[in-house]
Amino acid sequence: MTDPEDLQNASMLDLFRMEAEAQAGVLNAGLLALERSPTDPAQLEACMRAAHSLKGAARIVDLAAGVRLAHAMEDVMVAAQEGRLLLGAAHIDALLQGTDALLHIADAGSGGGDAIDALVQRLETLPAGSTADPGTEVTASPTAPTETPAPDPAPAAEAQPEAVQAGPVPARALRVSAAHLDAMLDISAKSLVEFQKVGSLRATLDRLKQSQAGAVRLLDAVREALPAAARTQDALALLAETRDAMAESREILQGHLEAFEDFSWTGGRRSREIYDAALASRMRPFADISTGWERMLRDIARDLGKQVRLELLGAATPVDRDVLERLDAPIVHLLRNAVDHGIEAPELRTARGKPAAGLIRVEARHHAGDLVVEISDDGAGIDLDRLRGAVTAHGFAPEEAAAQMSEEELLAFLSLPGFSLRGEVTAVSGRGVGLDAAQHDLRQLRGSLRIAQTRGAGCRFHLQVPLTLSVIRSLVVEVAGEAYAFPLSRIERMLRLQPAEIVYLEGRQQFWQGDRQVGLLSAGQLLQRPAGEVDPAGLPVVLLGEGDGLHGIAVDRFLGERSLVVVPIDPRLGKIRDVAAGAMLDDGRPVLILDVDDLLGSIGKVLAGGSLVRLGSGLPAEAARKRVLVVDDSLTVRELERKLLAGRGYDVSVAVDGVDGWNMLQSEPFDLLVTDIDMPRMDGIELVTRLRANNRLQSMPVMVVSYKDREEDRRRGLEAGADRYLAKAGFHDETLLDAVQSLIGAARE
Incomplete structure (x- = not known):
């Protein structure tokens, strides 16, 4: 995104360069499409208009050579539109060279020299019936449109790997300083993280509630323990008044807890929405960095005598602007390597039963909060025997060790500095810096690179980086x-x-x-x-x-x-x-x-x-485990809760109903009771009421887990003496385990 202050301070030549960059993108995409379909009227119109715009811009800044070149390119497009000329490989080559020249002509001043004149003459004298050169083909699936679609308002949870069609152009756009966007994202991110403090505040309020409940139980115990002589009318009245005050305080706290829960849920959601909106304002579609790839692959393929087809999936996947800009270089390295090392010559591919044109696929998608980019080709794959030989030849390992290496270990050598399977240095590869540079760039992004291959069927590079660096x-x-x-x-x-x-x-x-x-x-x-x-x-x-x-x-x-x-x-x-x-x-x-x-x-x-710190010796062989009694008449629920708690290390016993549970509570020591409400013989409310009335058991924490999730059911359970109330339909594994740990702590003393 261009900073508006930059536009205000830019010179006329700077503005022309910005215009040239934008129109060059249109020309490159359109010309490559016309190489596949020379009579496509939409692409002819787009390219003609781009050349016409560049001609007008060059005239304004007094670049005479640019005016001549853009005019010649425009004439070729008009002739093709009117059917007087069929665009072929020679026309496309010349028009692409003209695009490159216009992109850099402002750096050469108003001249342009003999090279521009020669290019203009070439465009004017090309034959009208030129046909495409069958020796090289570069095509791309219809993914990114000429005009980049606007990103989604917020990053999607999982972008579908499909070719993206052109979306509607936004009704209005607003130029915002990049620094202001960065500041807004920084503030919203800090707000999102700081709001997580409400979790610890909620835990403190829960402990206060438990403390109050314990104080009420202790007060009841004091009343029962008073000797008969001390049970005067005034003393009993004072105890009753104190208990009522504490009960009222507990009700007030319960009301605040419920209000706090609503506030924390709403506030947390709002903080997330603000952060997502700020992040979305920095997001750009993945297609933004792909505009030059097709042209690059075309040029490399022509130089190597190969045919390549580029397929881009997930072009609209939104990515943070900074991540996107820094991701271009490693992807370009991998694409160049795919053409040079992976894709075979057309005649060799045909002999192997493959299409003459090799396929390079780039797929972008969201996964687990990260951006995943997979670059794959259907080339020859990697010759592991040759790779083993290169490992020993470079002195990285002796032959015996290299012979025992797994495929994963061998492929890791490809990312080492200076390591290459190319015997000679070419303009494309051979210096051993491609994968090493890509690996280095991805590490700077806190990302990773994994390589997989199938002999004779191609390679796959798996890149994973954060969606945002903030x-x-x-x-x-x-x-x-x-x-x-x-x-x-x-x-x-x-x-x-x-x-x-x-x-x-x-x-x-x-x-x-x-x-x-x-x-x-x-x-x-x-x-x-x-x-x-x-x-x-x-x-x-x-x-x-x-x-x-x-x-x-x-x-x-x-x-x-x-x-x-x-x-x-x-x-x-x-x-x-x-x-x-x-x-x-x-x-x-x-x-x-x-x-x-x-x-x-x-x-x-x-x-x-070789000297490792010994682990595990400080752990007790059998520490005392805290005991939990689960009371539920449903076998499925009972076993689910037992397995969850036992898996966390608690010693768990089960009872099939309230009577069975009450008998076990009287005969065995437990640290926590987890009970259902609706059960035969004795329901959970009666069980909790009996427990609270028992001098020995009344201080035991109690959790109710019930399918009844109405507010009146919840209030009824809490009034009976339960410390926590969870609805079966709503709790997840961690919800239950966290609630248990908040009541009695970890599984072992």
């Missing part, structure tokens, strides 16, 4: 008392390990994840931090990497998922090992966002060193 969704953990964040898009999964699950083989710690054995390392050792406190519930582990490169990173504690406003590291500090950026948590604590690629490199160094 906010990142992360898992926040604690290591040695400090907060660190892993980008969620780079995490395979999270889990907790018990000491018995950790295996020690050849000096390394491992554990089984499905049918794979995964190496285990300490985050404290990787980050050079001292050992932290041991979590008795199990060792928190973050799985990073993929395939054979999967590693488990043991942390001290999971703090939860957060949306973090990214604060770049001061460039004067240089690159900090294993750290990508900083941020602030909602409680004001600083957190470092980890650079996962850097961290995986550090893992290799630690493993090579």
